[in-house]
Amino acid sequence: MQKHSVIAVEQSIREDLAFVDGQFRILAVDARPNSDLVNLRVGTLYGEHRAVADVPPALRDQLQVGTVVCCTGWPEVFDKHEALYLEITDLLPPEQCTLHHCPVAGLPVVGAEAVRKIAELIDTEIRNPAVAQAVHGLLSQPKIFSAFSSKPASVVSHHAEPGGLAQHSLEVAQLVCAIPVRYYGEPINRDIAIVAAVIHDLGKIQLYRSADEPYRMHDTSHETRTIGLVGPMIAWLEEHEDISVAEMLMHLLSIDSRAEHASCVAAAAITLADRISATRSSAAIAFADAPSYYRHVIRDTGNGRTKKHIRAVERHRTPPYVSSTAAAADASDATGEEGAMD
Template sequence: MIIELPPFATVQEYDVAIEVLDAFSDGLGHYCRLYSQVGLMHAKSWIPIPPSPSGCLTRGKATLLPLDDDRFDHLLMNFTRDLDQPVTTLFSKWWCPIEGVHAQTAALIEQIESIPLRRLVGDALLHPHTVRAFWSSPASKAHHHAYPGGLALHSLEVATMAASANLLTAYDRDLAIAFALLHDYGKVWCYANPKGIDSRTHERIGLQKLGPLLAILHAEAPDIGAALEDLLGGKRASRSGPYPLAIGRVVKAFDQMSCEMAMRPRLRQPTQYAEDDDDIKF
């Protein structure tokens, strides 16, 4: 296979999250999608890319050579994996139709003090199915935030309010941000499916899709893993009192507040989504 280089092509480095697709039929390398702040890039590569243990995109630093090719933007020459590459260097403004949502969400994730929990939230939004769909999906079909980008905006609103609550410990605040950003995670699959999936099942779907990431979190930080799974509707964490469900009630209150604020006439936005009896209210 002949690779055409543009005149005066120079090697460039990018912070990226890589999705490795099928190998080429000729056996000469494989096709990669590279997600970064500058947007989506398409690359050809012969180097092995270590898979992510969670099945999400692999974060790291890529060395790229621009190509003069209709199929590929770049040749991937080197890749250094970094599981904790900040999402502030990866989320792109092109992903979400609502300005500023991607940057504020990334900044909030990076405020999570627990490294394993911060990694989980970042990886959850760098899943092959959610890396673009999370940012373009509505939060509902005909109720609150029922427009493209509504899911990301609603999740950010809830997380921002929860993170600003008074008297939270660092542990509580970490869980509040993570739970708030992921509480409607399953809706990505509900609204992206052309056949339609009952949105009332979004909690179960979200917990199922987060399963591999939660398993890693349980191994790295058992207490936080049990608490987050509890909050997301999974197996109850061991405790002597109501904690950590108390922080869950705080997040749910802000969830309801975000819904009510969005339903005020001056804040509602036009939507192409039709009424649906299966649509949940929050």
């Protein structure tokens, strides 16, 4: 996919160029006294900036936190502080927003780093532009992005730290990408598999709530919640691609795709990748404080359940036959020397 303009904007700012042209998400809005200009706090996935903006009257009432503005500008000094002077030309439609427009300040480091890599993975691995834009548009929604980047993938079992959900989603997608393309058949199948891998646990943003979020019925599975959250995205895909694309994505996100006999390679890939990522994280937690010679650990995973993790312990850093061969050679040389002396 073509690189997003926000990347070019941040590159321009880092290189201290005199002119920037691109898009920013608004983080804070404040009118300047006795002025037609507006104080803004703006940002992208790569940084945040103080800005003073010249806004057309037709757009002034539409400026709000979360809006992505299209603008040109340059660095200036306002009130003895450096800021960007921006001339806002338009507002970006929500469906055209991407993860690149989402600032990560204040988010857990694990989640922030994971979403940066997810954005790069979407741009480099997904061939179909409609599919890529659909997942960008879904995850860049402010409420979804913040929760996806900051919540855990589980309470105890795996990736239980803040930001663990994004990290687990990244790992599953990376594993799905590692399978050779030819196994998926048509490239579109791989594209859909990658999207499903990234958002397969999205419903968990409603299960693990923070103090300021409403209580929800926990007997509703995260798979069902995921389908509810991605409904608008699937409808958008039906309009912009063949309906089979939307249908396959919905199938991969449903419990039906977890059947023992997979309906397609993509379903098998996601199921196994999910299991591999979760097991790796759980094993890492289990062995974290165990001595290096431990071959297995039984870990308490909550609710009276335990899980046993095993690993091999390497005894010889070099193959035994190397030492044996060397010893035999030394013995042979010693015998030869003794024979010569006799």
